Amino acid sequence: MTTNQKPVYTGDIAEQHIDPSQEYSAERQEIDFSSDQHAIWADLFAGVHQSYLMDHICQEYKNGLALLELDPQQIPTVAHLNERITPRTGWRIERTRVRYTLADDWYKKFAQRTFLITDYLRTRDQMEFTPEPDMFHDIVGHLPYLTLEFYARIEDKFAPAYLKATQEEREVIKRLAWYSTEFGLVVENNRFKIFGAGIISGRAELANAIMEFYRLSRDTVIDYTGQVFEQLSEQFLSHKTDLYRIIDGVNELHRHGQMSSQDQGWNVVHSLYETLNISREGYFGGEVILAPFDVATIAHIPKTVYAFNPIFFVCESFEQMDELLDSYLKPIAARA
Numbered sequence: 304m305t306t307n308q309k310p311v312y313t314g315d316i317a318e319q320h321i322d323p324s325q326e327y328s329a330e331r332q333e334i335d336f337s338s339d340q341h342a343i344w345a346d347l348f349a350g351v352h353q354s355y356l357m358d359h360i361c362q363e364y365k366n367g368l369a370l371l372e373l374d375p376q377q378i379p380t381v382a383h384l385n386e387r388i389t390p391r392t393g394w395r396i397e398r399t400r401v402r403y404t405l406a407d408d409w410y411k412k413f414a415q416r417t418f419l420i421t422d423y424l425r426t427r428d429q430m431e432f433t434p435e436p437d438m439f440h441d442i443v444g445h446l447p448y449l450t451l452e453f454y455a456r457i458e459d460k461f462a463p464a465y466l467k468a469t470q471e472e473r474e475v476i477k478r479l480a481w482y483s484t485e486f487g488l489v490v491e492n493n494r495f496k497i498f499g500a501g502i503i504s505g506r507a508e509l510a511n512a513i514m515e516f517y518r519l520s521r522d523t524v525i526d527y528t529g530q531v532f533e534q535l536s537e538q539f540l541s542h543k544t545d546l547y548r549i550i551d552g553v554n555e556l557h558r559h560g561q562m563s564s565q566d567q568g569w570n571v572v573h574s575l576y577e578t579l580n581i582s583r584e585g586y587f588g589g590e591v592i593l594a595p596f597d598v599a600t601i602a603h604i605p606k607t608v609y610a611f612n613p614i615f616f617v618c619e620s621f622e623q624m625d626e627l628l629d630s631y632l633k634p635i636a637a638r639a
């Protein structure tokens with residue numbers, strides 16, 4: 304596959320079937336990247352590695368990033384990643400040609416503590432946004448965490464439940480992963496911090512999350528001198544009916560293919576507020592809505608929206624994330 308091939312994006316990530324004989328073998332995992340690709344990597348890496356952004360990312364991410372010892376100028380080899388990760392948590396990194404691995408295949412690998420990284424890197428014209436997670440997302444978003452026991456433990460929860468779940472439960476499990484490890488937030492030192500790999504590796508998502516932290520205070524929705532999680536929970540409860548109307552509306556639009564690109568997505572959500580007669584102020588005044596991580600609400604989102612995320616869910620702590628994920632996943636994993 305050449306990297307100048309533009310991905311076709313239709314709102315859902317297209318299934319990609321590849322000839323298994325074309326897949327990377329255990330012995331042949333490394334790629335000779337071009338100098339252009341290393342340069343794109345370096346620019347993406349420098350783009351995230353700014354103190355004004357890193358201040359809003361959780362401490363665990365920064366601990367893991369230091370342990371991963373990435374070269375800011377070079378795409379790392381799989382061998383380097385495994386040297387840094389496997390002795391610490393037992394997880395292994397494996398390269399795949401599949402650009403977006405389907406959940407069934409993904410969780411089979413997860414059960415073996417194997418984390419797949421794609422061989423695709425976004426192109427210059429996709430620096431701001433790529434609907435398909437590329438290797439920058441996989442490596443810089445997820446892998447720092449895989450050096451850490453607590454994250455390995457969180458990732459370890461998904462596969463045993465997924466493999467025993469009904470089809471309906473699998474949809475919920477995918478969304479729980481999406482809104483925690485991909486797009487989750489966590490409270491640290493009484494501040495909202497970014498946790499999810501999808502936010503860290505996506506410039507638009509990162510900017511929207513940080514802007515929202517600021518806006519919540521500016522518009523006196525959250526008073527940062529008080530307990531932030533408590534206030535967020537109160538806001539969520541008093542706006543729950545409208546929030547559910549927005550979720551239903553977003554999913555209705557998604558079903559009709561009206562959110563197949565990022566720009567289009569934001570525009571249709573803005574007009575959705577008008578249609579629903581919800582004024583964009585106070586709790587609903589930002590580009591994203593923050594809500595406490597709530598299994599029932601997440602399960603209510605009938606379709607994972609890939610193009611962009613109008614809601615981010617916040618855990619009070621990593622212990623709480625552990626507990627909430629266990630409350631849904633453990634009983635399923637325990638089935639005979």
Ligand SMILES: [Fe+2]
Nearest residue numbers: 436485500501
């Ligand atoms: Fe991801």
